[in-house]
Amino acid sequence: MQLDIRTKLFIAAIFSVLALVYQNPIMLAIVLVLNLLALILFRMPFNIFFGFRKFIYMYVILIIIQSLFVKSGEPLIQLGNTYLLTTDGIFYGISIILRFLILAGSGLILFNCNTSELLLALVKLRIPYEIVFMIQVGIRFIPQFTNELQNIFNGIQLRGVDLRKVYKRKVIRVYISIFTPLIYSVWQKAEKLSILLELRGFRKFPTRTYYREIFLKKIDYVVISFVLIITVAIVYTGSIL
Amino acid sequence: MVFISLQGVSYAYNGRKEAAVKNISLSIGQAEKIAITGLNGSGKSTLAKLILGLLKPQNGKIILDGRPVGKYSLVGVGEKLGYVLQNPSQMLFNTSVYNEIAFGLKWRGKSKNEVHYLCKRYLDLFDLWDLRYEMPFNLSDGQKQLVAISAVLALQPSYLILDEPTKSIDTFRKKKLKDILQEIWRRGTGIMVISHDTELITGFEGRRIHMSKGEVVEDAVRYTD
Ligand SMILES: Nc1ncnc2c1ncn2[C@@H]1O[C@H](COP(=O)(O)OP(=O)(O)OP(=O)(O)O)[C@@H](O)[C@H]1O
Ligand SMILES: [Mg+2]
Numbered sequence: 001m002q003l004d005i006r007t008k009l010f011i012a013a014i015f016s017v018l019a020l021v022y023q024n025p026i027m028l029a030i031v032l033v034l035n036l037l038a039l040i041l042f043r044m045p046f047n048i049f050f051g052f053r054k055f056i057y058m059y060v061i062l063i064i065i066q067s068l069f070v071k072s073g074e075p076l077i078q079l080g081n082t083y084l085l086t087t088d089g090i091f092y093g094i095s096i097i098l099r100f101l102i103l104a105g106s107g108l109i110l111f112n113c114n115t116s117e118l119l120l121a122l123v124k125l126r127i128p129y130e131i132v133f134m135i136q137v138g139i140r141f142i143p144q145f146t147n148e149l150q151n152i153f154n155g156i157q158l159r160g161v162d163l164r165k166v167y168k169r170k171v172i173r174v175y176i177s178i179f180t181p182l183i184y185s186v187w188q189k190a191e192k193l194s195i196l197l198e199l200r201g202f203r204k205f206p207t208r209t210y211y212r213e214i215f216l217k218k219i220d221y222v223v224i225s226f227v228l229i230i231t232v233a234i235v236y237t238g239s240i241l
Numbered sequence: 242m243v244f245i246s247l248q249g250v251s252y253a254y255n256g257r258k259e260a261a262v263k264n265i266s267l268s269i270g271q272a273e274k275i276a277i278t279g280l281n282g283s284g285k286s287t288l289a290k291l292i293l294g295l296l297k298p299q300n301g302k303i304i305l306d307g308r309p310v311g312k313y314s315l316v317g318v319g320e321k322l323g324y325v326l327q328n329p330s331q332m333l334f335n336t337s338v339y340n341e342i343a344f345g346l347k348w349r350g351k352s353k354n355e356v357h358y359l360c361k362r363y364l365d366l367f368d369l370w371d372l373r374y375e376m377p378f379n380l381s382d383g384q385k386q387l388v389a390i391s392a393v394l395a396l397q398p399s400y401l402i403l404d405e406p407t408k409s410i411d412t413f414r415k416k417k418l419k420d421i422l423q424e425i426w427r428r429g430t431g432i433m434v435i436s437h438d439t440e441l442i443t444g445f446e447g448r449r450i451h452m453s454k455g456e457v458v459e460d461a462v463r464y465t466d
Contacts, residue, residue, distance in 0.1 A: 160319055181378065185330075185378070188378065
């Protein structure tokens with residue numbers, strides 16, 4: 001399905017809001033299932049979800065922390081006066097996990113959309129171009145910075161520093177070696193970029209034309225209405241549950 | 242004796258249909274002097290990164306000094322090979338030119354006196370000693386390049402790989418670099434120079450490998466030009 005980017009933004013926003021509004025794991029689970037369905041419908045790479053298996057131990061820790069600090073609920077495991085595991089702890093822990101998965105899933109809805117379309121959508125949504133431009137620069141430079149960081153890491157190791165074997169006291173020195181040049185080069189790039197922008201007439205004229213255009217098609221209106229109906233249905237069920 | 246050996250090595254970057262390096266087989270001796278030439282995008286830098294193990298080939302094997310390169314840590318590779326990146330400013334990460342040279346030496350456990358001696362010697366090669374307290378990022382492009390080269394030379398690797406070492410260097414220092422490379426080669430260091438700088442390559446006796454579209458199209462030993 002070839003949807004307008006704004007439709008996708010809308011759907012991602014709805015899922016995110018639902019994830020933040022609901023506490024109840026049952027409601028969150030329903031939202032998550034719908035989210036997965038949406039990902040399948042849009043043919044998004046939702047198998048990334050299985051990558052989250054690696055964080056299982058973190059989830060367990062989350063549940064324990066919730067149990068330690070949420071004083072309500074029935075204690076399941078107790079050590080003296082401290083509750084190690086409570087029903088409410090599990091309850092809130094699971095809510096947090098589900099929320100996290102839904103937020104990740106909403107992000108994935110936007111995963112393989114073209115960045116320039118995404119930016120154009122933001123412009124069409126009346127977000128000031130200056131802000132959109134900043135986002136654009138950010139997106140554009142992320143791969144370059146990771147690349148640069150990787151190069152510095154490689155350089156350090158090729159010159160004889162085994163990062164796994166560095167002693168604790170020296171670790172700080174090594175990290176200073178890594179981040180000083182990185183920050184410096186970011187600074188230099190920002191400076192160069194601002195000069196280049198001036199030279200090419202950035203914001204010299206009040207309006208700007210766009211090479212690409214995006215349109216909402218019939219299918220977009222249908223999908224948005226459909227999503228709205230489902231959302232209302234969810235909110236309604238949530239209120240009687 | 243074969244020092245670096247590539248057997249049917251191919252590599253395609255993520256998301257690219259065309260492979261950057263296609264089915265390359267090469268044997269390189271430890272003391273061999275090689276110039277790799279080719280047009281922009283012909284896969285020269287990719288080949289160097291494969292040899293260093295920075296990229297993992299999708300096909301084929303790369304053996305460095307008797308062991309697959311994938312079995313080495315980067316530190317291990319660094320002990321066998323000295324490498325100057327095509328973009329040397331990405332190799333500078335210290336707060337002064339002096340420390341840039343001293344960095345690898347200190348980590349290799351050289352004494353203070355030795356470090357000082359080697360720093361002086363290698364910074365003097367390209368008249369950089371007076372700049373020793375400067376921030377490497379504030380140097381001119383050519384100076385950065387020379388600092389990066391000196392830092393690698395100071396480690397006295399047994400094999401040296403230089404990717405476009407003369408890109409922003411003036412004619413005088415280019416000549417100097419050429420002489421230095423010749424000199425360390427005479428003393429037994431193998432050298433691989435990736436370059437399309439005719440000034441450097443002309444009169445560069447030894448093996449010449451020419452690449453085109455990821456393949457080796459010429460591999461011959463030349464004595465004169
Ligand atoms: N990080 C990268 N991601 C994707 N493709 C790349 C990347 N680096 C290089 N390439 C592509 O791989 C091919 C070979 O690049 P390589 O850098 O090896 O060329 P080169 O011979 O070193 O060129 P030059 O003389 O310009 O340095 C090119 O087509 C290039 O576009
Ligand atoms: Mg190159």
